[in-house]
Amino acid sequence: MIIDPISIALITLGGALIGLGVHFIPVGGAPAAMAQATGVGTGTVQLAAGAGLTGLISAGFMYNFLATSGSFTTSDFMLVLASGAVGAMIMITVTMFIGQLVYVYCVGVPPVSAKVDKDPITGDRQDIYVSKGTEGHGVPTVSFVSGTIGGLFGGMGGSLVYVQLMQIGNAPADPAVVALAGIFATGVFYVNAVLASYNIGGTIEGFHDPKFKRVPKAIISCLVASLLCAIIAVPIMGGVS
Amino acid sequence: MMDPIIMDLGIVALMGALATIAGAAEDLESDVGSQSNPNSQVQLAAQMDFPHRIFNKAISGEPPAYGLWCATGATVASVLLAQNMSVIFAIAIGSLAGAILLGLFAVTAHMGRTASQKRFKQPVYMDMVIGHVPSIIAHGFIAVFCIVSFSYIMDHILTHPFPLPLLAFLWGITAGAIGSSTGDVHYGAEREFQNQPFGCGLNAAYSGNIVRKAESGLRNGMDNVWACAKFGGPVTGLALGFTVFFDNWRSTVFSGMNAVIAGLIIVLILILANRLVEVQARKAYGPFKDEEGGAEA
Numbered sequence: 001m002i003i004d005p006i007s008i009a010l011i012t013l014g015g016a017l018i019g020l021g022v023h024f025i026p027v028g029g030a031p032a033a034m035a036q037a038t039g040v041g042t043g044t045v046q047l048a049a050g051a052g053l054t055g056l057i058s059a060g061f062m063y064n065f066l067a068t069s070g071s072f073t074t075s076d077f078m079l080v081l082a083s084g085a086v087g088a089m090i091m092i093t094v095t096m097f098i099g100q101l102v103y104v105y106c107v108g109v110p111p112v113s114a115k116v117d118k119d120p121i122t123g124d125r126q127d128i129y130v131s132k133g134t135e136g137h138g139v140p141t142v143s144f145v146s147g148t149i150g151g152l153f154g155g156m157g158g159s160l161v162y163v164q165l166m167q168i169g170n171a172p173a174d175p176a177v178v179a180l181a182g183i184f185a186t187g188v189f190y191v192n193a194v195l196a197s198y199n200i201g202g203t204i205e206g207f208h209d210p211k212f213k214r215v216p217k218a219i220i221s222c223l224v225a226s227l228l229c230a231i232i233a234v235p236i237m238g239g240v241s
Numbered sequence: 242m243m244d245p246i247i248m249d250l251g252i253v254a255l256m257g258a259l260a261t262i263a264g265a266a267e268d269l270e271s272d273v274g275s276q277s278n279p280n281s282q283v284q285l286a287a288q289m290d291f292p293h294r295i296f297n298k299a300i301s302g303e304p305p306a307y308g309l310w311c312a313t314g315a316t317v318a319s320v321l322l323a324q325n326m327s328v329i330f331a332i333a334i335g336s337l338a339g340a341i342l343l344g345l346f347a348v349t350a351h352m353g354r355t356a357s358q359k360r361f362k363q364p365v366y367m368d369m370v371i372g373h374v375p376s377i378i379a380h381g382f383i384a385v386f387c388i389v390s391f392s393y394i395m396d397h398i399l400t401h402p403f404p405l406p407l408l409a410f411l412w413g414i415t416a417g418a419i420g421s422s423t424g425d426v427h428y429g430a431e432r433e434f435q436n437q438p439f440g441c442g443l444n445a446a447y448s449g450n451i452v453r454k455a456e457s458g459l460r461n462g463m464d465n466v467w468a469c470a471k472f473g474g475p476v477t478g479l480a481l482g483f484t485v486f487f488d489n490w491r492s493t494v495f496s497g498m499n500a501v502i503a504g505l506i507i508v509l510i511l512i513l514a515n516r517l518v519e520v521q522a523r524k525a526y527g528p529f530k531d532e533e534g535g536a537e538a
Contacts, residue, residue: 029278030281031445032278032426033277033425033428034430034433034443040422041421041426042277042302042421045302046422047422049304050415053415054411056411058492060401060402061402082498083492083500086504089504089508090488090491090504091419093507093515094480095419096511096515097511098419098423098476098480100515100519101476104519104522105472106427106472107431107440108439108440109440109522122516128528128530128531129523131440131529133444133445134444134445139515141512145512148512173402175402175404179407182403182411
C-alpha cells in the first residue's frame with residue numbers, strides 16, 4: 001500500500017499557508033465591534049474562513065473550467081491557486097473597506113493602530129489618534145494591506161488543498177468527488193484557522209503587530225495538524241495504490 | 242441576436258442584487274436578536290447590574306450559524322427539486338425550514354442565556370420572546386432565501402461544480418463573516434452606547450453600560466433594528482453584494498489569467514479607496530491628543 005507522498009506534502013503545505021494567512025488578517029474580536037481595538041470587529045477564524053471559503057468557490061469554478069476542458073497542466077494548477085487567492089482577497093478587501101466606512105461615518109473615529117507610533121507604509125502618526133480607553137480602532141492602511149496579504153495566503157492554501165484532493169479523485173465532473181474535496185478543504189481550512197487563532201489569542205493588527213512574531217510556532221503546529229488531515233484525506237479520496 | 246455575455250452579466254447582476262438583500266437581512270436579524278460580538282455587552286450588562294430588555298441570543302458566531310441555516314435550506318430545496326417541484330417553491334420551503342431552525346435556536350439560546358443570569362436578577366420576559374422571535378425568523382427567512390437563490394443560480398445556470406447545499410453552506414459562512422464584520426459595528430459601537438460621547442471608541446471602563454431606555458419606553462431588539470436599518474444593515478448588504486458581484490463579474494467577463502489580473506485591479510482600487518477614506522477621516526476628526534501625545538486636545 002503506497003500513499004502518494006507529493007499529495008500529502010502539498011496538502012500539508014496548503015494547511016501551513018492557511019495558518020500563515022490567518023496571522024496577517026487584522027481582527028479585533030469583540031472589542032473591535034465596540035471600536036475598542038484596531039481591526040475588523042469579528043473573530044479570527046470567522047473572517048479568515050469567510051475569505052478563504054470565498055476563494056475556494058472561485059477556485060472550484062476555475063478548476064472545473066480548466067480540468068473538464070482538457071489536460072490539467074502545472075500552469076493550470078497555478079492559475080487555479082491564483083484564482084482562489086484573488087477571490088479571498090476580494091472578499092477581505094470589500095469587508096475591510098465597508099467596515100472602515102462604518103467606523104468612519106457611523107462611529108466617527110479615525111482609523112488608527114495602537115501598536116505602532118507611525119504607520120510603516122504611509123508614515124502617518126498613530127498614537128495621538130487613539131481615543132481614550134481604547135487600543136485603536138478602524139483599519140489603518142498597514143492593517144488593510146496586511147489583511148490583503150492574509151487573503152492571498154488563505155485563499156491560496158485552501159485552493160491548494162482542494163485542487164490536490166481533486167487531482168487524487170481524478171474525476172472533475174463527478175459531483176460526489178467534488179463535494180468530498182470541497183468539504184475536506186473546508187475542514188482543513190477550519191482546523192488551521194482555529195490553530196492559528198489560538199496562537200493569536202483574540203486580536204492582531206497585522207504583520208506590524210508584535211504578536212506576529214509568534215508565526216513560526218503556528219506554522220509548526222499547522223504542519224503537524226495538516227499532515228494528520230492529509231493522511232486521513234488522501235486514502236478517502238482514493239489516493240492509495 | 243443577444244450576445245451571451247450580456248445574459249451572463251444580467252445573471253451576475255441578479256446574484257449581486259440577491260446578495261445585497263441577503264446581507265442586509267442577515268445583519269438586521271443579528272440586530273433584532275443581538276448575536277455575534279456586540280452581544281458580549283448585552284450579556285455583560287446584567288452582570289454589571291444593568292438589567293435590560295434587549296433580546297440576548299448568541300447561538301454561535303454568525304458564520305457557522307448562517308452556514309447551518311443555509312445548508313439546511315439548500316438541502317431541503319435540493320430534495321424537493323429532485324422530486325420535480327418548481328424552483329421558487331422548493332427554495333421557499335427549504336428557506337422556511339432553515340428559518341424555523343433559526344427560530345428554535347433563538348428561543349433556546351435566549352431562554353438558556355437569560356435563565357443562567359438569574360443571580361444577577363435579569364428576568365426572562367415572555368412577551369419579548371413572543372414579540373422578537375417572529376421578526377428573527379422573518380429576517381432569517383429573507384436572508385436564507387436570497388443566499389440559497391443566488392447559490393442555485395450559480396450552481397444551475399453558471400454551472401459551478403459544487404453541489405447546491407455545499408455552495409449555500411460556503412456562501413452562508415461568507416455572509417455571516419461579512420455581517421459580523423461590518424454592520425455589527427454600527428450596533429456595537431454606536432447604537433448600544435449612545436450614552437457615550439460620539440466620535441470615539443468605547444472606553445473599556447464603560448463596558449456593559451449599554452443604553453437601556455428607548456425613544457419611548459424601554460429599549461428592546463426592535464428599537465435596535467430600527468436604528469441599524471438606517472446604516473449598518475444596508476452597508477452589510479452592499480459588502481456581500483460587492484463580494485458576490487465582483488468575484489463573479491471578473492470570471493464572467495474575463496477568463497484565465499485576465500480574470501486574476503482583473504481581480505487584483507479591484508483589490509488595488511479598494512486599497513486606494515480605503516486610504517482616501519483614512520486621510521479624510523484623520524483630517525475631519527483630528528487627533529485626540531496634542532502633538533506631544535500628552536494632554537487631551
